[in-house]
Amino acid sequence: MVTSGEWSGRDAVTAVKGWALWSRPLPWIVATLSGMAVAVALTIASTLLIAVSLGQVGLFALLAGLAVAQTEVTRRIERQRRMLSHGPHITVTSVWLLPAGLLVPPQLVAALGVVIYVYLALRSWNGTRPGEAHRVAANATTMILSGFGAGLAAYLTGEQGVTTIAAAALGYFLVNTALTGLGLYLADPKSATLASCLGTMDDNVLEAAILCVGGLLTMVLTDEPLLSVLVILPLYVLQRSVLIKRLEELATTDQKTQLLNATTWQDGAQREISRAEREGGSFGALMIDLDHFKSINDTYGHLAGDDVLKAVAAVVKQETRAHDLVGRFGGEEFVALLPSTSKEDAITTAERIRRRISELVIATHTNEGEAVEIVQRTASIGVASFPLDGSSIEEVMASADAAVYAAKHGGRNRVVGAVSSVDSVDSVPSVDSVAALAAVA
Incomplete structure (x- = not known):
């Protein structure tokens, strides 16, 4: 005789075995799950060891609200960019996670990353389609760890002001580039190239530009938090310009060879x-x-x-x-x-x-x-x-x-x-x- 609880357990095991995650290459699975484990462990440790002030909660809420508002304003653009992208897809989440890495504890950085990527998946990316949940989780993990890297770089600098922000931006960029490149390589090592894993020069310049906006936002948040809403319009224009450039490339380029059509x-x-x-x-x-x-x-x-x-x-x-x-x-x-x-x-x-x-x-x-x-x-x-x-x-x-x-x-x-x-x-x-x-x- 099989109880209903046993049937539920069997169903759960069957469901887990059916996850699209297991169809990915084993090295990618190991690296991705390891990254998630590290992110979870650091989040738990910081929750136990680092107190959160009311002001930091307020900053977290403001960043989350701005990220949600910006996602709504640009969700159609982001959806088109994601559909047309090849190689690393550059989002603007760095704008929010860089200030978070500098201004709030790691547990709130992790919470912000989860909020942003869940909302992106539901609104900009047509929902989390079957087989896509592990990709969203992997991307969120990469950005959260990049935020941790920004906070660590700022802490090691031991200074205040522009030097701290520059160090945090560099820490964020290096961690993000390393984790993204490793993930793309392990996903398809046979077809991997330097550009497909680490992005083109244009991709990296775009990421640097987004981090610059994030650095400016950090300074605004520390002095005039209410002015931070002004960052949404420049981000809209930036994403729209990138989309237009991509559409121009598609209209002028042979897609098999990347030469002129x-x-x-x-x-x-x-x-x-x-x-x-x-x-x-x-x-x-x-x-x-x-x-x-x-x-x-x-x-x-x-x-x-x-x-x-x-x-x-x-x-x-x-x-x-x-x-x-x-x-x-x-x-x-x-x-x-x-x-x-x-x-x-x-x-x-x-x-x-x-x-x-x-x-x-x-x-x-x-x-x-x-x-x-x-x-x-x-x-x-x-x-x-x-x-x-x-x-x-x-x-x-x-x-x-x-x-x-x-x-x-x-x-x-x-x-x-x-x-x-x-x-x-x-x-x-x-x-x-x-x-x-x-x-x-």
């Missing part, structure tokens, strides 16, 4: 040809076509093909300058426009890219999850220049495309310069290019 590249190329016409300048243009790319998709699957595209895009970006226009034209075709570059220098750049692509070792997985390495991939590259090979961007790219065809016809894995009325085969330094040009001349 075809439309944006064409717009930039039109501006460059107008500049070159005004100044009597020149530029080189590269059309890069991967050889036998369809066989990669057919053999390993489209996910592996995407990894090849990303690897090739990274090579093209690395081998060109920051002000060069590099884009993806769709499929396996890439383009690059090199301002103020002669045809000969463009061919040299193309040859570097061709060689780097042929040396790539791309670690990826098949659609079935089997680990594979894709090697010895090649590309055929056509090179043209303005004004030598055309008086418009359409004519220049048509010349580059014809050169790609010549490279394919000549055996692939080679660079071919477009044939123009004032060009000669001897002007092309590559032996492969000479042979291909001779074949179509």
Whole structure:
């Protein structure tokens, strides 16, 4: 005979076993639960050892109220930012937890973190969806421990004023960066990169800016607490600006390779040809076509093909300058426009890219999850220049495309310069290019 209590116990065990938490990688689970245990232990210890004054309770209530109000004002923006984010998602919770780390005891810092993240989950993130509760708890733990880090840094400084705030902000930033980076790495170590774990330069500058606002808020809270409500409008503008920037990136960037998409590249190329016409300048243009790319998709699957595209895009970006226009034209075709570059220098750049692509070792997985390495991939590259090979961007790219065809016809894995009325085969330094040009001349 089974009692109702035993059935309830079995149901509880079944429910716990069904948590999405257990589907995450074991190192991530261990690190996350360890962080939570540390946060809980420090909170309990501070509750037992550190008294809380009425004034500190008032500051906690004010910060919680401001955080809730700011969440309501920006909840739609925050929801869109979270949906569109890639890599670390930067929230503005630092604005509230940095002053808390400086002005209230650790137990109130922890309470504030819980209030903020529960409210964010319910209001800005469409509620805590099944499988998301552990993510919310992990993020809250990271921010609470960062608040503890800010308080510890301020305590070790032993000073008052700007130095204390700067030390607290640095302590917060370092703890937050370390814990966030570790969590993202352990969640998917195979795909982890420095940028995906620690964020881009823009991500870190945004976090620093938010901490600066938090530092200013700390000073306001100590002198004129009622003026602290004024911080909500700047935060709204900041979050809105970040969202607009992200939307612009999505509208102009190819999402697989993070290069310019075809439309944006064409717009930039039109501006460059107008500049070159005004100044009597020149530029080189590269059309890069991967050889036998369809066989990669057919053999390993489209996910592996995407990894090849990303690897090739990274090579093209690395081998060109920051002000060069590099884009993806769709499929396996890439383009690059090199301002103020002669045809000969463009061919040299193309040859570097061709060689780097042929040396790539791309670690990826098949659609079935089997680990594979894709090697010895090649590309055929056509090179043209303005004004030598055309008086418009359409004519220049048509010349580059014809050169790609010549490279394919000549055996692939080679660079071919477009044939123009004032060009000669001897002007092309590559032996492969000479042979291909001779074949179509």
